[in-house]
Amino acid sequence: MLTLPLIILIALLVLYPAVYSIHLATLNKSMQKFVGFGNFTFLFKRDTFWMVVKQSCIFAVTAVFFKALIGFIVAHFVHNIPGKKQRKWRGMLLVPWVIPPAMSTLAWLWLFDPSYSAFNYTLSFFGIGPVNWLGDTAWARFSVILVNVWYGAPFFLIMYLAALKSVPEQLYEAAAIDGANWWQRIWYVTLPMMRNIIAITTLFSLIVTFANFDIVRILTSGGPLDRTHIFATWAFKVGIEGSDIPLGASVSLFMVPILAIAAIFILRDVNKRGNEA
Amino acid sequence: MADVALRKVVKRYDDVEAVRGIDLDIADHEFIVLVGPSGCGKSTTLRMIAGLEDITDGDIMIGGDVVNDVPPKDRDIAMVFQNYALYPHMTVAENMSFGLRLKHYPKAEIKARVTEAARLLDITDLIDRKPKQLSGGQRQRVAMGRAIVRNPKVFLFDEPLSNLDAKLRVQMRIEIKKVHQKVRTTTVYVTHDQVEAMTLADRVVVMNKGRIEQIGTPNELYHKPATRFVAGFIGSPAMNFIPCRLEDNGGKLNIRITDRISFALPPSRAARYNTLPRTDKLLLGIRPEHISESHAHLEPGVETFDTVLDVTEPMGMETLVYFGLEGAPVCGRVNPNAGAQDGAPMRLAMDLNNMHLLNEATGIVL
Numbered sequence: 284m285l286t287l288p289l290i291i292l293i294a295l296l297v298l299y300p301a302v303y304s305i306h307l308a309t310l311n312k313s314m315q316k317f318v319g320f321g322n323f324t325f326l327f328k329r330d331t332f333w334m335v336v337k338q339s340c341i342f343a344v345t346a347v348f349f350k351a352l353i354g355f356i357v358a359h360f361v362h363n364i365p366g367k368k369q370r371k372w373r374g375m376l377l378v379p380w381v382i383p384p385a386m387s388t389l390a391w392l393w394l395f396d397p398s399y400s401a402f403n404y405t406l407s408f409f410g411i412g413p414v415n416w417l418g419d420t421a422w423a424r425f426s427v428i429l430v431n432v433w434y435g436a437p438f439f440l441i442m443y444l445a446a447l448k449s450v451p452e453q454l455y456e457a458a459a460i461d462g463a464n465w466w467q468r469i470w471y472v473t474l475p476m477m478r479n480i481i482a483i484t485t486l487f488s489l490i491v492t493f494a495n496f497d498i499v500r501i502l503t504s505g506g507p508l509d510r511t512h513i514f515a516t517w518a519f520k521v522g523i524e525g526s527d528i529p530l531g532a533s534v535s536l537f538m539v540p541i542l543a544i545a546a547i548f549i550l551r552d553v554n555k556r557g558n559e560a
Numbered sequence: 561m562a563d564v565a566l567r568k569v570v571k572r573y574d575d576v577e578a579v580r581g582i583d584l585d586i587a588d589h590e591f592i593v594l595v596g597p598s599g600c601g602k603s604t605t606l607r608m609i610a611g612l613e614d615i616t617d618g619d620i621m622i623g624g625d626v627v628n629d630v631p632p633k634d635r636d637i638a639m640v641f642q643n644y645a646l647y648p649h650m651t652v653a654e655n656m657s658f659g660l661r662l663k664h665y666p667k668a669e670i671k672a673r674v675t676e677a678a679r680l681l682d683i684t685d686l687i688d689r690k691p692k693q694l695s696g697g698q699r700q701r702v703a704m705g706r707a708i709v710r711n712p713k714v715f716l717f718d719e720p721l722s723n724l725d726a727k728l729r730v731q732m733r734i735e736i737k738k739v740h741q742k743v744r745t746t747t748v749y750v751t752h753d754q755v756e757a758m759t760l761a762d763r764v765v766v767m768n769k770g771r772i773e774q775i776g777t778p779n780e781l782y783h784k785p786a787t788r789f790v791a792g793f794i795g796s797p798a799m800n801f802i803p804c805r806l807e808d809n810g811g812k813l814n815i816r817i818t819d820r821i822s823f824a825l826p827p828s829r830a831a832r833y834n835t836l837p838r839t840d841k842l843l844l845g846i847r848p849e850h851i852s853e854s855h856a857h858l859e860p861g862v863e864t865f866d867t868v869l870d871v872t873e874p875m876g877m878e879t880l881v882y883f884g885l886e887g888a889p890v891c892g893r894v895n896p897n898a899g900a901q902d903g904a905p906m907r908l909a910m911d912l913n914n915m916h917l918l919n920e921a922t923g924i925v926l
Contacts, residue, residue, distance in 0.1 A: 461659035462659050475647070476649070
């Protein structure tokens with residue numbers, strides 16, 4: 284009985300929207316008729332859908348990988364800065380993460396402008412360019428990932444920094460006496476001690492990145508030729524702009540099984556190691 | 561195995577001098593204990609030998625080679641930490657063999673060494689467990705095993721028993737002594753516990769405020785302390801210090817404690833202290849075990865006095881009695897059947913054959 288408020292909360296905030304979106308996904312375009320799995324079978328036959336699946340995976344996996352890598356490296360540098368200075372650096376490095384992405388992405392949009400942007404202007408001194416950052420398929424994919432990495436890396440930085448601080452100094456001293464060099468200390472002490480944090484941050488970031496909307500929407504709106512669309516932006520395009528809400532709901536629902544599989548794998552690993560440290 | 565030497569070693573942190581120029585020679589196979597209160601520089605000294613701290617000035621030599629700038633991994637030492645510092649993600653065997661694996665020893669030899677060390681420390685059954693699954697005492701053994709398999713020139717122990725409960729501490733103390741009797745590796749052991757220091761050491765180094773107060777065997781420190789600090793630090797309960805002065809009493813040398821209490825010194829002590837100025841402010845240093853109940857047949861040099869006890873502490877095999885002399889708190893050890901009671905008067909006997917006399921101003925034992 285004491286859990287009743289919790290049950291009501293979950294029912295209202297989780298179950299209702301989930302069930303409603305599943306319900307939506309089973310209706311026809313005018314939302315008058317029940318079509319069962321009709322929207323899904325329709326999607327499966329569209330090449331664009333499979334392209335969006337592929338692009339979402341590339342986008343999320345690449346972005347999360349580089350966010351994690353950059354976060355890990357920078358966290359090490361920040362960790363070695365003494366006391367007060369460290370707080371200043373930490374604050375500055377968090378800036379990309381605290382600016383609303385809708386705003387900061389606009390700044391990136393100007394930086395990427397093909398004709399008069401700072402990037403192309405700088406590159407012109409080296410005889411490079413102009414690069415069509417958002418107009419060329421490969422460059423557009425690169426650009427949206429770059430901005431996502433820029434925006435998300437500070438989150439990894441702060442999580443890894445906290446994890447680094449929790450590794451007892453004596454483990455490094457013991458490893459130093461055991462004969463481990465700098466790289467071996469990272470490989471045999473730091474990484475294993477941080478594995479759970481790495482796994483959980485990766486999972487969390489994977490979910491958020493998969494569902495990313497604003498960066499792609501502002502930079503490319505999915506273009507050129509749908510080549511940068513990911514689930515959320517494409518769902519928005521077919522659902523809102525194309526006035527087919529049930530189809531849009533079906534697209535976004537498709538994220539669930541992919542993320543669920545990833546979550547199961549990652550969390551199983553965390554559980555297995557949970558009672559180690 | 562090797563000898564270790566410290567030559568005028570100094571450690572400064574900004575403007576704080578943690579270690580103020582210490583000289584120490586540790587012989588091959590020797591078990592040396594650095595002991596002192598917290599902040600005396602004993603751990604810093606150990607960490608400088610390990611190479612975990614840079615030395616500000618002076619030289620550290622291991623096996624005759626100056627190792628000032630040699631990184632820890634190339635000093636051929638092994639260290640046991642206070643909180644064990646076992647790698648939580650590795651099994652006991654992996655923890656113990658980590659150093660050997662990094663040095664690319666052949667697998668068969670690693671296995672042989674780990675098995676041998678595990679047998680020595682009686683942890684063969686635990687070899688596949690993770691540190692989390694071990695008790696404090698078992699972790700301590702694994703940490704020692706990790707040191708032993710490396711077969712280093714020097715073992716360094718940094719307060720290894722502080723995290724254990726009292727009973728286990730006594731047990732592990734004996735284990736450490738046994739291990740040292742078997743492997744005979746030169747050992748430097750840091751502790752703040754004088755009982756550990758006394759029981760384990762071949763020689764004890766008493767440190768205070770970044771300096772060495774005295775180096776000696778446990779018995780030397782106990783019977784012939786050089787300073788008030790050592791006299792008060794070694795022995796439990798601590799030595800009593802009672803304000804007193806010397807006075808001549810008809811050709812005999814007396815020690816006067818209060819208006820009522822004055823003792824004639826035994827001849828050997830009288831000869832030793834005879835040249836001292838009678839006006840100096842002195843302290844009588846006497847251990848609790850040399851203050852006991854009075855009885856009929858007192859040896860020469862044992863003097864009796866009457867006092868009123870403040871508090872008594874029955875310990876079973878003895879009763880500790882506390883009282884005041886000239887404002888100084890004094891502790892004595894009496895037979896549990898001697899009838900000592902809180903607030904009751906008692907006649908006690910002080911064995912002046914075992915007394916010390918200290919200069920109150922300098923703290924030097926005279």
